[in-house]
Amino acid sequence: MRALRDETSSIVTDRATMTRPNSLRRPSAPALLLHQTRYESRIFWRTPISAFFTVIFPLMIFVVFALVFGNEEIEELGINTAQFYAPALAVFSAVSATYTNIAISTTYQRDQGILKRARGTPLPSWIFLGGKIAAAIAVAIIGTVVMLAVGAVFFGVQLYADSIIPLVLTFFVGVAAFGALGLLLAAIAPNGNAATAIAQATLLPLAFISGVFIVPGENTPDWLNALANFFPLKHFAEPFTAAFSPIGDHGVHWADLGYMAVWGVVALALAIRWFKWEPSTGTSTPRRRSKAAATAA
């Protein structure tokens, strides 16, 4: 305690001349956004379970599929197994990195009071959330690049020069839209456990019907196709895998991109409207407190 007190008194006397790295200068928005992105990335990579399910798990599925199906030609598409699954599972990885990851990490941060704490600092809300999205997109880029690189090096996956720009465009519209959807899920899920369940229960079935896990067949009932067409995942997977198909459309799939963008914008608007910074259970919520007040009265 004595040491502490001495520290303090020296700080008191030095207060006027104390070292102030950013003395009275408000940090700029780009600097803060970069800072938040780093902060969120660091947390992500230090949480092995999230890194595993986002990057390693899709890669494992890809390798297993490519090995099990012997990298033979898929009759419906006229291309090799790996040539289809590398981009398809890259999409799965990118959507896990944005939609699933943002929804789960944000709700857990809310459960723990981290969002509430952030809300009490001068950090603008949009930078806090922007940092999360930017960090998630960085993870999506890493997952996608690793997937495609493994495909290219070990399974002969080919990238077509004429489809690179449409591919990059599809990727960024896709991850932005699914990032917004992740925020929306975080806004409506009551807690982290619910967000985890909802994220898996929505993404996995959609991945099966949207041409991510299974090659779209010709015998699929119309209603199932209609369902897949309604949700945005198919509009991400289709143009992305088409870019890798020797017989696919290598141009920009504007209709798909536009459709994803609409989903993204609507999701973002609703997420902003419904977003909560405070945990929905615990003593500091209005409901519990009013109950306590009622009991006291």
Place this chain on the structure above:
Amino acid sequence: MSAISVSGLRMHYGGVEAVRGVDLTIEEGEVFALLGPNGAGKTTIVEILEGYRKRTAGDVDVLGFDPERNERAFKERIGIVLQESSVERELTVAETIETYGRYYPERLETGELIDIVGLGEKADARVKTLSGGQKRRLEVALGIVGNPDLVFLDEPTTGFDPAARRQAWGMIRNLRQLGKTILLTTHYMDEAQNLADRLAVIDRGKIVAEGTPDTIGGRRSAGTTIRFDARGLPVDAIPLNHVAVAEGIVEVSTEDPTRDLHVLTAWAVAGGHTLEDLTVTRPSLEDVYLELTDEGTEG
């Protein structure tokens, strides 16, 4: 100038009035405690002042800002230590402080701050390895990293063991020496007594008493008790109104202890009596608190 001034503050949640007309002024550099039982409305009031809640009615001025507007300039000058919150488990102490420090235009240097809160040896430890008390100290560090003028501490020592509480108190006194205005809530009377320059007792959404730890609830003047062993004394001749409280023990309640004590001792000396076990006591802060909040009479 006052750091905080509040008048006619009301807060409804649905049909329940959590805060029912609170007036409060806290001066710059003051340590002010809001004391009250759980559910009295302390946290609601503090969260209104911090900008977390929109009040139903009343005027609120904190450092010249209306907290409800959540202005960035306002957040730059306050520090908040919430009752329940945590920080990322996977970051180290130094990283966490560095992260939050970036948000402020003016900030305490990370190493300096780690020393102030006594986490020097834990600077590079991950947050998940800290004890409860150490986490709380980290939270206090995050509350003051922006070198705020006003610090909110919502139940800073709830759940602490006695040693950790003493340490926390030392830290809060240090903050005071740094010239910061501090608003703390607590349901521990000794905490308010030890730390606060002034305090207000809150019960059921209203301030029921306000003053210094010494004067609150009329402690200084009212309700002093003179007590002695009256066995062997001519009880009927005692020149003051008194009641027998136990076998042979007599109590005199007085609002003017100086005069009444003189009357009593003059009588005893004149009659050659001895007042065995003579004590003069004022109600403790705890007595005042229990009386004010009716906690003593309930279940």
